[in-house]
Amino acid sequence: MSLVKKFATVGSGTMLSRLFGFAREMMMAAALGTGPVAEAFYAAFQFPNTFRRLFAEGAFNAAFVPLFAREIEAGGVAGAKKFSEEVFGVLFSILLVLTIAMELAMPFVIRYGIAPGFAEDPAKLLLTVELAAIMFPYLICMSLGAMMAGMLNSLHRYFAAAIAPVFLNIILVGILVVAWYGGYDGREVGWALGWGVLTAGIVQLAIVFFAVRRAGVSIGFRRPRLTKNVRRLLWLALPAAITGGITQINTLVGTAIASGLPGAVPSLNLADRVYQLPLGVVGVAVGVVLLPELARALRAGNNIEAANLQNRSVEFTLFLTLPAAAALLTMAEPIVRVLYERGAFTPQDTALVAQVLSIFGVGLPAFVLVKAFTPGYFAREDTRTPMMFAAVSVAVNISTALWLFPTMGAPGIATAAAVAGWVNSGLLLGVLIARGHWSGDAGLLRRTPRLLVACALMAGAIHLAVTWLEPQFAPQSPIYVQASALAAVVVGAMVIYFGAAFGLGGADLGMIRRNVRRKGDASAAPADPD
Known part of the structure; x- marks a missing residue:
């Protein structure tokens, strides 16, 4: 199975989740706008979601996957099953204690940590605490689910783990539809969404649990013991959790700072939803697939294949991310207007969210490159170095946000x-090069500047098109006119970019077919039949 096909398997599941996520955010924007209930829900959901990224996806995709893969090679499925049961027992116990402690401390944590700016509005603060208490057990489901997803990825079964997150957005969209037709008020919508998040966590865990059983590994509960393998996992997982969740750490910091300005928290979240589409489809797919592939190549002593995997992953990342960043930078306002501007969401909200989105577009390539660079460390079981860089990144984020927020508001964050x-991405790449773990090949170095030229041509064309179609994008235009104009600009931009990229030599289909297909594919595990 080629690397591109694996990227596509994970990316398609992520794409489906993001599309349902768009539907969810569009309906929430119409129902709640950027008002106090929206602020309370986004702040409350950010809390368990951050822990999920820190202690689940970040830690287990970075630390658990290489160790689980090593157990498969050393002891077969039986050895991997024993290791996974040992980890399951310890992980479940830690999560249970953490959840109980956080539920008891929730008022304090929200008041002084997550949303200190809500203190001036007791009703909004209370609603945030209530929603966070409902949603925090979601962490248990998603952390155990992330462990099982890591097992599936190590077994070359990517589909179930990629499709499970879709159900969060399906369930929340269903709740919003019921709320719309049932005439729920804002507070009732918030409560229903909170219970929907918890329900979705249970559904997602069930999907990956049965997928693991179907893959031939049934997990039983063992009394938690700190065995040698578990200690090794925990030693690797702590820095990996911080590193893998760096985007969420920065988002959590931004949420805490933004809580001091009404409307800033939902504005950041609505913009985040848009740029998370390319970040999720490209960045998450590259990170999930590259780590086990790179770890396998390094264990086999195949440094040539490891270098090829890294270079092709970065090339794939830039090929799809650079045009997305250019589009967000040049057409953010039409995108936001078509997606969100209806119901309680006003033209003033559109202007603010569009400004935030265009700035996120500037950072998009960096966010995705971090996903492509960190496997170069994790596959070598080095999780401390990326953790240090993550700490530097957080320090830069906090200091810059505190400096800019008083004058710029949400765009400053x-x-x-x-x-x-x-x-963060610059530090990761620089040290990989310094250690001799990264060598950019001639193809990557030759094609990157040509992709930049193709993006510049596309951005210029988008600017001209948006200016020409300004009457169609006006707030008073019917939604179908705005959507048609946006679709025309997007299609035209794609034609220009891909035409220029292939015409200038920034991309080549033959190169992709030759270099992405793994040399040892014939002996690799079969693809996921799902």
Whole structure:
């Protein structure tokens, strides 16, 4: 199975989740706008979601996957099953204690950590605490689910883990539809969404649990013990969790700072939803697939294949991410207007969210490159170095956000996140090169500037098209006119970019077919039949 096909398998599931996520955000924007209930829900959901990224996706995709893959090679499925059961027992116990402690401390944590700016509005603060208490057990489901997703990825079964997150957005969209036709008020919508998040966590866990059983590994509960393998996992997981969740750490910091300005928290979240589409489809797919592939190549002593995997992953990342960044930078306002401007969401909200989105676009390539560079460390079981860079990134983000927020508001927080992302990606690449773990091949070095030229041509064309179609994008234009105009610009931009990229030699189909297909594919595990 080629690397591109694996990227496509994970990316398609992520794409489906993001599309349903758009539907969810569009309906929430219409129902709640950027008002106090929206602020409370986004702040409350950010809390368990951050822990999920820190202690689940970040830690287990970075630390668990290489160790699980090593157990498969050393002891077969039986050895991997024993290791996974040992980890399951310890992980479940830690999560249970953490959840109980956080539920008891929730009022304090929200008041002084997550949303200190809500203190001036007791009703909004109370609603945030209530929603966070409902949603926090989601962490248990998603952390155990992330462990099982890591097992599936190591077994070359990517589909179930990629499709499970879709159900969060399906369930929340269903709740919003019921709320719309049932005439729920804002507070009732918030409560229903909170219970929907918890329900979705249970559904997602069930999907990957049965997928693991179907893959031939049934997990039983063992009394939690700190065995040698578990200690090794925990030693690797702590820095990996911080590193893998760096975007969420910065988002959490931004949420806490933004809580001091009404409307800033939902504005950041709505913009985040848009740029998360390319970040999720490209960045998450590259990170999930590259780590086990790179770890396998390094264990086999195949440094040539490892170098090829890294270079092709970055090339794939830039090929799809650079045009997305250019589009967000040049047409953010039409995108936001078509997606969100209806119901309680006003033209003033559109202007603010569009400004935030265009700034996030500047940081998008950096956010995705971090996903492509960190497997170069994790596959070598080095999780401490990326953790240090993540700490630097957080420090840059906090200091820049505190500096810019008083004068710029929400766009200042977006600027801080973009700057921190570029600092983090630059440090990761620089040390990989210094250690001799990265060598850019001639193809990557030759094609990158040509992709930049193709993006510049596309951005210029988008600017002209948006200016020409300004009457169609006006707030008073019917939604179908706005959507048609946006679709025309997007299609035209794609034609120009891909035409220029292939015409200038920034991309080549033959190169992709030759270099992405793994040399040892014939002996690799079969693809996921799902």
